[in-house]
Amino acid sequence: MNPNSRSPSPVPAAPVQESPGIRAAGLINVFNTAIKSTLDKCSYNSFAACFPTTAQYKPDVLDDVRRQLTSQLEHAWKNNFESILAQRNVVQSLNSLDQYIDDARTRKKKAEVEAEGGVVEPPVPPHTLPPSQIYLAHLMPFLEEHSKQLNTQLTDTQTANTELLSTIMAQRAEIEVLVQSLESVIHDLETSAQMMGEEDVQGLSAEIRELESEMKK
Known part of the structure; x- marks a missing residue:
């Protein structure tokens, strides 16, 4: 490959959706499942074993306390989890990962079709490209957009x-x-x-x- 030749400009990435994608929804489901599994272990029998006297004389009150405690724990855990998702941009990052994977699959299928049953050459690893090509690959989209505006x-x-x-x-x-x-x-x-x-x-x-x-x- 000629080190002075320009590599084609990358296609601009599609806008990242705000709603949870496949992997973000999977993460949220795993978290909700873990919460439910943890709170289910705090059954009345397990809770009553820790407070036998109250369970003997005031079982209804003890059950109400257990329900309130588990409800507050569930609410606090979900709020903290949502706060972490927002602060770390977890949903957007996982949605971007979904897009990258879908784009890679599309490129692979396109390469297989163009190869017509032949050997599909793997793409050139970016770290093996010269700095000029990497620089131009990032700079050309900006220059092309600026040229269109001009x-x-x-x-x-x-x-x-x-x-x-x-x-x-x-x-x-x-x-x-x-x-x-x-x-x-x-x-x-x-x-x-x-x-x-x-x-x-x-x-x-x-x-x-x-x-x-x-x-x-």
């Missing part, structure tokens, strides 16, 4: 730039239309001014000719 941001920026360019082009076209309209209005005003100027000059010339005619008379 590509998404780049796509969003390009889309925003395209929309902005379209807006600018539309505004420029609108400005050109307005300029053309203004130029047309100015041209009309200039033409009107010229026509008005010519009429004034012609009227003035007619008045001068009339004055000249009167002066000649």
Whole structure:
């Protein structure tokens, strides 16, 4: 194997379920069975043997005391056990172990199918890989996710730039239309001014000719 070649990025692990899986449920069942077996040994006869006088004169009271004691013990043991499970993340850890085992079985079946009855080559032990491959195997998922985020941001920026360019082009076209309209209005005003100027000059010339005619008379 080329020490400089990159190993394929590992598939991201599936989310670990919060409810007890196979092994966590098995552990809880074993604990509950152990509690029941222990408390069952504290029967009335065994308890009465420790308090013969009370058992002789107040058997009902003694039985109530035994029931309360066993109930409190069961409640305290279960609370302590649940507290340990929560503090140590036992359920999540055992669920992760279930996932690892299921993943290993799936990989094994896939390798057997791909081998088509041939010899299935065992995977390379991680401790035999060079540090560069182990480093990249842990780093590549982060880099790939970061690359996806950057590509998404780049796509969003390009889309925003395209929309902005379209807006600018539309505004420029609108400005050109307005300029053309203004130029047309100015041209009309200039033409009107010229026509008005010519009429004034012609009227003035007619008045001068009339004055000249009167002066000649």
